[in-house]
Amino acid sequence: MRASLIQIAVDPDESVKARRQRAASLIAAQRGADLVVLPELWPVGAFAYTAFEDEAEPLQGPTHDIMAKAAADAGVWLHAGSFVERAADGTLYNTSLVFTPEGERAAAYRKIHRFGFDKGEAVMMGAGDELVTVALPQTTLGLATCYDLRFPEMFRGLVDAGAETLIVSAGWPERRRAHWTLLAQARAVENQSYVLAVATAGTHAGVEQSGHSIVVDPWGEVLAQAGAGEEVLAVEFDPARVATTREQFPALKDRRLGLAPPRL
Numbered sequence: 063m064r065a066s067l068i069q070i071a072v073d074p075d076e077s078v079k080a081r082r083q084r085a086a087s088l089i090a091a092q093r094g095a096d097l098v099v100l101p102e103l104w105p106v107g108a109f110a111y112t113a114f115e116d117e118a119e120p121l122q123g124p125t126h127d128i129m130a131k132a133a134a135d136a137g138v139w140l141h142a143g144s145f146v147e148r149a150a151d152g153t154l155y156n157t158s159l160v161f162t163p164e165g166e167r168a169a170a171y172r173k174i175h176r177f178g179f180d181k182g183e184a185v186m187m188g189a190g191d192e193l194v195t196v197a198l199p200q201t202t203l204g205l206a207t208c209y210d211l212r213f214p215e216m217f218r219g220l221v222d223a224g225a226e227t228l229i230v231s232a233g234w235p236e237r238r239r240a241h242w243t244l245l246a247q248a249r250a251v252e253n254q255s256y257v258l259a260v261a262t263a264g265t266h267a268g269v270e271q272s273g274h275s276i277v278v279d280p281w282g283e284v285l286a287q288a289g290a291g292e293e294v295l296a297v298e299f300d301p302a303r304v305a306t307t308r309e310q311f312p313a314l315k316d317r318r319l320g321l322a323p324p325r326l
């Protein structure tokens with residue numbers, strides 16, 4: 063299976079409209095891949111909180127339509143990263159979209175863990191509450207967005223729902239890049255799954271982005287990792303290795319659920 067991770071740079075000097083067109087061109091160049099993945103909030107920037115209200119779109123808005131067409135034109139499964147969704151009741155969500163190679167929307171995932179503690183996304187956006195998996199002919203994807211990477215129970219939930227390839231679409235700061243690489247490998251090892259984690263490049267809202275998108279196999283080996291700048295990370299991987307890894311080293315079968323709490 064061939065995947066292309068588009069580590070697009072989010073530059074405040076480029077308009078959202080221009081970046082959407084540029085993303086579509088980058089996707090067009092990936093014809094021949096099976097799966098293309100974009101990062102979190104690449105139209106506006108994951109830390110550009112002051113722009114969230116103005117750049118919010120309905121689920122089926124400009125980002126949706128341009129990405130649907132880009133998937134169909136390139137004939138690829140497309141995880142289009144996320145955008146700021148304004149729901150019918152006015153609530154904002156950090157929403158990822160997946161399209162089929164025919165340009166049909168296959169899934170929408172609203173980020174479950176919002177980042178920012180008492181500010182930013184955490185107070186400006188609603189939280190999703192549904193795990194999302196997407197069955198491709200070669201593998202089943204489990205969807206996660208950025209800060210979700212820190213919550214292993216969410217990934218275990220995706221694996222329990224059938225996920226074999228975990229997608230992490232992110233806008234991760236350079237300051238915490240060591241966590242990014244470590245957590246991507248940890249999620250792959252503990253879930254005996256591929257992890258395809260794509261981050262943005264560039265600096266926006268004063269936050270330098272990490273880049274270093276990464277693909278990890280079910281044994282925890284790094285198959286490929288990008289540098290800091292804008293880049294397309296292309297990899298080929300064998301989805302059947304998830305089943306063989308889980309058969310040959312069946313740690314997932316040794317889980318002990320429902321343990322008694324400590325006696326006081």
Ligand SMILES: NC(=O)CCC(=O)C(=O)O
Nearest residue numbers: 108177208209233235238
């Ligand atoms: N956009 C995000 O979710 C950022 C997450 C982050 O910076 C971190 O977990 O560290």
